[in-house]
Amino acid sequence: MSEETTDLSCAEFQAQLPDLIGSGENIADHAHLLKCENCSALLRDLETIAEAARQLFPIVEPPDELWAQIESAMQSEEAASDS
Amino acid sequence: MTHTEPTTQISESGSSQNLEAGETRHARPRYVPQDTSANQVQAEILARAQAGDHQAFAELYTLHKRRIYSLCLSMVGSIAEAEDLTQEAFLQFHRKIATFRGESALSTWLHRLAINVVLMHLRKKGLQVTSLDEAMEPAPDQRPGRSFGAPDLALSGAIDRLALQRAIDDLPAGYRLIFVLHDIEGYEHNEIATLLDCSIGNSKSQLHKARLKLRDALRRHPTQEGRR
Secondary structure: OOHHHHOOOHHHHHHHHHHHHHOOOOOOOOHHHHHOHHHHHHHHHHHHHHHHHHHHOEOOOOOOHHHHHHHHHHHHHHHHHHO | OOOOOOOOOOOOOOHHHHOOOOOEOOOOOOOOOOOHHHHHHHHHHHHHHHOOOHHHHHHHHHHHHHHHHHHHHHHHOOHHHHHHHHHHHHHHHHHHHHHOOOOOOHHHHHHHHHHHHHHHHHHHOOOOOOOHHHHOOOOHHHOOOOOOOOOOOOOOOOOOHHHHHHHHHOOOHHHHHHHHHHHHOOOOHHHHHHHHOOOHHHHHHHHHHHHHHHHHHHHHOOOHHHHO
């Protein structure tokens, strides 16, 4: 653990957080997180939100009428291109 | 042209292949391999649709309608708009089907086509194309706050679904877009950067701000249980 990493302020750490999270690596052992409950709580919250959001959007069925509308529009387009 | 249900039930590629309506996406939907026999059946249907067989196109619609409609709904949050966008996506699919050469999975191609339809729609509504980095940056009063100084309150227990849904609905369009593409649809930042014509750094930054904003909203509005 480098002294430079250990001595990050919360502001400096949070400025790096998008890149750290975006790297896809496990950052739970980051030196700043090991000593900072505030930023650890922030990270836990962000992970919880992302996971909760994934559960929030179900795969849903479109209304049955939608196909009839699409089919009708396709027929209109084909008729227009044939004429 | 009449629509009858396909006699062979196969699924679009991706982990959503086993999802029925109402089930949730758990993660990274697009890269799960599809079984070979299903691929072959879908390839045959596609070939017939490309040759102008309307029944085959109806079968492709049946296979892909849930994923495309759900994608549109998650990106715009409005049922009426999601229906219009799903219709437009399938109309474009119909117009362009002969140009599909199979370099990628059909579901991936159609998914991207639908995202582009939604992006065009959002841009018409005011999300600028030319400088997305700036255009997606909300006004200062909409930005999430940083989290330092006094100890943060960790979100207590389970997140209230309604509160989270409301918070996502209230996100500025640019934040919502990247949040949905990354956290819901499973796109990587480099893919989002290509789709939205912005930098990878901007995609990471916008996603982070979106999550912070959701956290702010959830902390401002306690769970339903907490209000009682």
